[in-house]
Amino acid sequence: MLTKKTLMLNGQKISYLDEGLQSDPPVLLIHGVPESSMLWKHLIPEIASLGYRTIAPDLPGFGQSDRFPYTSSWENYLRFIDDLMEALAIEKVHLVVHDWGGLIGLRWACDHPEKVESLIISDSSLVPGYKWHPLARKWQTPGVGEEVMKSMAANKEQWMTNMKDEIPSVEEAILEDFYSVFLTEETRNVVLELYRSANRQLIEPYQELCKIKNPVTILWGEEDPYISPEYAYQTREQQFPHATIHVIPKTGHFIHIEAPQQVIPLVKEHYQSVLHVKKTV
Template identity: 40%
Template sequence: MSALPTLAGLAYREALPAKAARGEALLVHGFPSSSYMWRPALEALARAGFRAVAPDLAGFGDSPPRRPGTWESHIEALEEFRQEADVERAALVVHDWGGLIGLRWACDHPGAVSALVISSSGFFADGKWHGLARGLRTEGQGEQLLQSLTGEGFAEVMRQTSPGMDEAARDEYYKCLADGERQASVLELYRSGDFAKLEPYQGRLAELEVPTLVVWGESDDFAPLAGAQRLAGEIPGAELAVIEGGGHFIYDERADAAAARVAAFLADRA
C-alpha cells in the first residue's frame, strides 16, 4: 500500500506555502521517474508561495497501473487528478514523457494553464525516438528487454546514464518495472507514442500565450539541446535556461539549481 496520499487513483506529493498561495503548480514526471524526482522543486515552489502538486503517473512510483497504459489514458488520468486535487489554474512543470502527456493536456485545457516549464521533452510531429524507446516500441524486443532487467541491472543502467542520481532515486524509479503488469503498461505507453498524433497540436503551445521556461541539461543524451532551442524558438517570449553539468535527469543530477531556476521564473510571473 502506498505511503503517499491518493486522489483519482494516483499517489501524489504536495507542498504548501506558509501563507496564502500566490498560485498553483502541477508537476508531471516522465519515464522511469515518479513524483519523488520533484521533491526539491516542490519545496522550492512552496517557499516561493505556490501550492505545488505532483502525481505519480499510473504504473509509476506508488500509483497502480491503469490499463490501457496509453498516452491518451495518461492524459485522461491527469485531468481526473487535477479535478480531484482542486487545481484550478496551474503552472505546468513537465519532464520527459511528462511533457508529451502534460503538453497535450495543456492544449486540450488551455484555461487550466497559467505558465509552462518544459524539460527534456519534445512536442514535434516530426520527432524521432531514441534507441531505447525504439526497442521498447518493437513487439517482442521490448518484452525481452524489460523482463530481463533486474533491479540491480536497472540500477547499473541508471548509474551509467545518470551518475549524479542517488541510490534512493534508482530504487524508487525501478517501481515502474517491478512486475509484469507495470512492464506491460510501460510498453503500452511507448507503443502509443506515435509523433504523428502531435500534428493537430502544432502551434498550439504558442497559442496558449502563457509565460514559458524551457530548462534543459547541457548534456542530455536522450533529448538533445537542439530540441530545447527549437522548442523555445517556437513559443514567443519563451526563455531557455541551460543547467551546467546536467544531463537528462536534471532534477536528480542538479536538483537545487534546476528547482531554484523554476521557482524564480514562476515567482517573477505570479
C-alpha cells in the same frame, strides 16, 4: 521530509506529493519514464516556499500508484490529468513537465490552454521531425520491447549501477522509487503500452501550443543522451517563441536530481517572473 499521500481515483490508488497551502496557486509537476514523483524531491520544497501549492502524482503504474485497469495509453493519461485536477478541486495550474510528462502535460495543455498559468518544460519535446531515441524505438517494437524490459527487470543491480553512472549524485531511495515500474510484468507493460500509443492524431495538436502566451521556461541538460538540446531551441522556435531557455552545463537527462543546485535558482526565477507579470497586469 516529503511524505506521499494517497487518494482513490476511478477505483485505483493514486500516490502523490502535495506541499503548501490548499489556498495557494497550484503547481502540477508531471514526471516521465521510468520515473516517479520523487523526480521533483528537491524542487517541491523550494516552489512551496514561494507560496505555491506543489502537487506531483506518481502517474498510474509508476511509483506507488496502481496502473490503469485498462490500457496505459497516451489518451488515458490525458484523462488522468483531468480526473486528478477534478478530485483535488483545481481549475488552473502552473505546469512543470519532464520527459513523457511533457508529452502528456503539453498535449493536455493543447486542449486546455486557458487552464495553463505558466510552463516549465525540461528535456521533453515533440516538434515536427522529432525522432525517438534508440531505447524508445525498441520499446515501441513488439517482441523487442518485451525482451528489453525483461532484461532490465532481471538485473536490478545492473540497472541501479547504470543509473548511478548516469546520475552520480542521485540518492538510492529515488532510484528505488523509479524502479517500481519494472517490478511486475503488469507494470512493465505500462511503459510499452504508453510508447506504442503514440499516433498522429495525438501529435498534430502540438502545432497549437503557440497559442499559450503565459510565461514559459525551457530547461535542458547539455549532454542529454535521449533528447538533444537542439530540441529546446526548436521547441521555442516552433511552439513558444516567447520562452526563456537555460541549458545546464555538463548534465544529462535527469537534471532535477542530477544538478538541483543549478536548476532550483532557474525555477525560482521563473515563478518570481510569474508573480511580476501578475502584479503588472
